Amino acid sequence: MYDKVLVRFGEVGLKGKNRAFFINSLARNIRRSLKQLGPGYSVSAPYGRLFVDLPPEHDFNAVSAALQKVFGLVSFSPVVRQELDMELIKEAALQELLADGRPATFKVAARRSFKNFPLNSMEINREVGGHLLRNCPGLKVDVHSPQRVVNIEVRPEGAFVFSRVIPGPGGLPVGVTGKGVLLLSGGIDSPVAGWLAMKRGIALEAVYFDTPPFTSPRALNKVERLAGILSRWAPVNLHVVNFTPVQTEIMKHVPEDLTITVMRRFMFRVAEVLARRVGALALITGESVGQVASQTLESMAVINSVVSIPVLRPLAGLDKVEIMDLSRRIETYDTSIEPYQDCCTLFVSPRPKTRPTLAQAEAAEAKLDVGSLVDAAVAGIDSRTIWREEVQS
Amino acid sequence: MRQVYLDNAATTPLYPQVIEAMKTALEQYGNPSSLHHLGAGAEQMLAEARGEIAKLLKVSPGNIIFTSGGTEANNLAIKGTLAGKNRGILITSSIEHPSVLAVFARLEREGWKVLRLPVDGQGVVLLDKLEAALREPTALVSIMAVNNEIGTVQPLQDIVALVRARQPRAVIHVDAVQALGKIELEPARLGVDLMSVSAHKIHGPKGVGALYAARPDTLTPLLDGGGQEGGLRSGTENIPGIVGFGRAVMLTRQELARRTAKVARLRERFVQGLQELPCIVVSPARGVPHIVAVSFPGYRGEILLQALSGKGVYVSTGAACSGKKGNLSHVAEALGLDDETVTGMLRFSFSALNTEEEIDYALAMIRQVLAELAFIRGRRRR
Structure with a gap:
């Protein structure tokens, strides 16, 4: 022995x-x-x-x-x-x-x-x-x-x-570089981005935007389980935002082809306020360059412009296949591909603008009370720490 | 939060008496195959439960084979009939339950010719198509008694008469899982050879069902082993489940008329209430009273479902889909419903345990949810 x-x-x-x-x-x-x-x-x-x-x-x-x-x-x-x-x-x-x-x-x-x-x-x-x-x-x-x-x-x-x-x-001890707010969805990319950030010593403050009843409780449970898998490396604080009021306003007032852009802008705003509240120094997203409409450089610029906090995109240089390989290695893949993520495809326009401009996005938001929507979303955040917890489905 | 359970076609709450009976059976743990007292007690319980089911179906207890549920009963009926045979075609409908459709899909891959009969707009099998199909030598006909998604009742008498007239040697199977305790079911008088039923749709436990077989000796078992259930279903009997099934059947039989009338009243009240709302009742008026499929055009069924769930009203999407194109239910497709109708569909299903007040509450919540989500109408994926 x-x-x-x-x-x-x-x-x-x-x-x-x-x-x-x-x-x-x-x-x-x-x-x-x-x-x-x-x-x-x-x-x-x-x-x-x-x-x-x-x-x-x-x-x-x-x-x-x-x-x-x-x-x-x-x-x-x-x-x-x-x-x-x-x-x-x-x-x-x-x-x-x-x-x-x-x-x-x-x-x-x-x-x-x-x-x-x-x-x-x-x-x-x-x-x-x-x-x-x-x-x-x-x-x-x-x-x-x-x-x-x-x-x-x-x-x-x-x-x-x-x-x-x-x-x-390898990597750096989690916590030494500070905290980061990870925009965690149920997909394949964001858990991998979170893992890569953790590897560089960033303690994760994961935020999930829940939209009941548009998405099912099983989608939330899936995200909890993904956070549980990430917490095998280090504790993860999971913050659940009730995003339905924001979503509803967007659907009422924003042209369909700009929905995704405006939605992402709101997520960034909420995440930035959360970051300040928990003392995080960066946002972390699972975006890769050019992968989907919201991830063109034009889109990223328009979305990014609502925050001043640095946004880390650990997957920017990776291909889908590389991301999937990493996802399998860290064992999030099988959970990520469960079907709950897109159970509601309602929000995604069939033809979103791939090259939105800042002027278009701002015009689309003109009818929305951005400040109070963000405040309300932040006020309703439900937080908990997940640590080596195998969250049950 | 108040909870109103309107998903009784998926499963039903257990009667308290069923739970009590099952508790007793769990405590008396004997194996019916054992020769001592405890074994004899278990055998007795098994026999009583079998007797109850036989009484409800008006058949002899010797024709009842306990299974692990409706799916196994369907598998045993179809595969057990066709094992070792290879002649004749197989006929079924296009709106069967997956536990029948998937069996036929497998048999098709194994070389059988399978005809799936189309249905009319109400979900009723087209008899002239059946008649035409029966020109070929037929090994087996399998038609469900009641459709689980919209509640259509098939004209079994006419179907049996046609099959007997054209193909007297064909074996007739009826999946009656949604029909047991809901409509009159007398397989022997009807002249069908095989009928599948399940406990958990009539306030019994999950994991237990039965197959009625007019000629059990003609079936080949799916499982080989200790020879239980006349050799057709080896494996130590699920005594607590079977006892629960027996008790649920007994209670169903005792107040069949009252319960049926009550469910019919609930449906009436519900459909009345729906009239003020922007929706279409998809279920046929002459369907079973306990299933009402409704479409809310312009809405998405799964979102309405979640919204209602948030208010404690539990329903199902039924024939609607999980949201992705190409994933429409086979029933919706067979009915020829348009995309908008299908996308907005919900299935409400009642039991006699529901109350009129619950129906009113559900209607109020539906009204509220529709108003809250009204902004989505007209904003759909193309």
Whole structure:
């Protein structure tokens, strides 16, 4: 059984002055993630390295699965602690070498910080290496580019052996870059956009525009489940806006071919107010360039012009197929393609304007009391936190 | 919030007596196949329930096979009749339930010739088309007694007479899931060979149904196993479900006339109330009283449904669709309804547990919803 996990972080290390803040955030996120596995896990950061201490009874596969969902974590290695006895150390090294499939080449990298240990680093390397070669016929040493490195650290409190390197999700610890308001629909794109934002350290404040009775309660439930899937990586705050009053006014007064443009402008306005309220610094949308009518550059310009907050579009450069692949990888795809999204195609004009102008949009909104519609929508927001919650359908 | 359940063609609330009877059956957990006392008790309950269903259908208990519901009864009737055969054509209607249509679609893929009879504007099978179809040697005719989306009652007597006159050897199956307890159903007197029924449409539990078979020995089972239900439906019997079914049938039979009259009154009141509203009653006047399909042209059925649901009135879109073109119900298509009528359709279905006050409340809510959503009228997808 393992005693510790050594955690490696990439970009976090590059951030100069902010280093401590980043490491603390990562440590906090790891702690939060391991909490679900029960008590006894602790995270410490001695000498700029990050360790997870494991309780004696643990399921390493579960630990590994939890760590693989913590952004900012580049890779990690399970560590075995052994008594300061060369025979025991050799045995532990052999076990670790074989733990995850047998490599063809290896090297031993010993480090002796406990100077009273009778062997020095070179001697440890030689002894352990010889033991491994004797026990694995055909195995070869390669000091330049080995398939596996068996690390042995000799310290006063024991010898620490580790070899497996398990990749993490990369990115930045969620929260370090701030909060962002994700416009979450039931479709394929927006959950992927949210995931990419989270990967860059943004904590998600997801907003869903609900339009009962035009859309069914099942559409809302689907969005809750999508937020639930995203929350496997980090907590997601879900804000549900009752958008029906706005929608109704739009349908009464706005020409059909501008409906989608005006609708998006209202969503952006509401999202910006929400962002200010929760302290978010950007909006995040699932838009890709040129994919549908509302996503032409002309449309984006007209829609974007109602807000001053930055709008991140993580999918801007991706093709539909790439988005779908990502969606499958993060396991939102099967939920996204459930049929509830478009159960009401009423709002989408058969021929929306693909190149609306600002003047047209503003004229279309002339009859609407934009300010009070937005205020009312914001006032009615229903918020909750979703964290590792598998929302049931 | 007040709740008014007008979706009784989808399923019905259980009678309290049914729940009580089922509780007792759950507590007495015996297996009817066991030889001891507990087993005998279960066997007794099974026999009583079978007797109830036989009494309602006026047939012998030996002709009743319990199944997991209407779908299984339909599958057993059709596949069980045709297993090992390959001669003759199959005749059905174009407005059957999916559990019949899908079976025929499979049989068609397996090489059978299937004729789907067209219907008139009321949903009634065109008898001259049936007559024409019967010129070919026919293995099986399957026609539903009552349509689930608009409530049309098929002229079963005429249909049986025609089939018997032209193709005396054809097997006749009737899917009577929507008809049980709603119209008079006497398969033996009617002269049909097979009839499917289900418990949860008459205030019984889900997951249990039955097939009446005039000649059970001519059927091939879908499931092989311990030989329960005369070898036609292996698997330990769903005693609590069957007991609930039996009790629901008993209650249905006891007050059949009163309940039928009450539902007819409710329908009358509802249709009266609709007259002031911008809508068309799609269901035929001579259909079953408990199903009323109504279209609100210019509106979309699924939006009205959600809006009514928000006010506690639960209905179904029935023949309307989920909204996408090309997804229109096969029934709407067979009836030849125009897009606008179909898009605006809702199905209201009653039971004797509904009250006149509930009908009034539903009408008031419909009026309110129509007014609230009036701005959508005329703003439709083309």
